Amino acid sequence: PEMQGGLVKTLDFKIYLGLLSETYNPAHAQDLARLEASKLDMVVTNLYPFSKTVAAPTATPEQARANIDIGGPCMLRAAAKNFLRVAALSDPVDYARILAELKQGDGSLTLNTRFELAQKAFAHTAAYDTAIAAYLAGRTASAVRQCYKIMN
Template identity: 55%
Template sequence: MNIVQKVPDQIKIRNALISVSDKTGIRELVRGLVRHGVNIYSTGGTFRTIQEELGDFDGGIHSDKLHSVSSYTGQPEMQGGLVKTLDYRIYLGLLSEPYNSDHREDMKRTQSIDFDMVVVNLYPFSQQISRKESTMESARSHIDIGGPTMLRASAKNYIRVASVCNPESYEEILSSMDKGDGSLNLEMRFSLARRSFEHTAGYDQAISSYLAGCSTDQLPSVYHISGEEWR
């Protein structure tokens, strides 16, 4: 167990990992980040949205600031997008602690980068189960795995990483970066961490409550249950 005693107040945001279902405000956030020289790593539909935005922004001169997560990890996304960010180098970059020489060695050995910010919002589980046509299977498919994992990892490491879970925070974050010459202070990172843990706790509670309200008697009406080995 690592017990951290020395913590930097200001952290310069150099690398941000962005993967969002709700694209609200993402264009303004991206413009603000690249103006501070931030490198952006992204996935799937978020990558394409940012790519289009940077192509239209300032004559496309910031396009070199966008990188796909797959190009960084060396692994393609799983078919259907189920696995995009669950990668060792991603989590080294999220969980490595400042001033920890052993962590620096791991980062150097794997040629990993420090992620200073994570911007994630989750598959819309509550919205999905509120629909009249929703089924247990459509609910199951809207359970996010990578998103909560990234939020929890970045929020745990608030001593170095900004964990961003809500578009409503974007303006506040950019304002703080403008005042801090591209940096965020410890107070802001801690505040964002609290919001992320509250967000993921509510998300898990929604899933738990939904499953508790489902009966195993419903399963045959949703799935064709086979006794055959699937492999």
């Protein structure tokens, strides 16, 4: 379930069980069954357009805050961490190549491909977090406070 406004829709423990489980580990397989969770073999996600949003001359701190993606980076990082089994697809440029490999590999990707995708996913989430940190570093609390009437 998600909160109003679409918050928390991908922050569900069953998603992370499915991404992080090591299905070759019998205890993990038992946990998946016991908790009625399914293994997930791939994450394909595009993050909220934070950099594009804050690049607009009229962007407000609230628009910036609203475009900080939480669930997308979490899923990418979980998938990338478990590259032994899970593919973390973070760049639309890769879609056609990955689809072709899936077709050629009978629905599977090689470890080399999953590792390459993990490298790319961690670089992507690091750049995303760096953009957020840079934006926040360029603001003062008093300037941000002016956007929020209820904050002191």
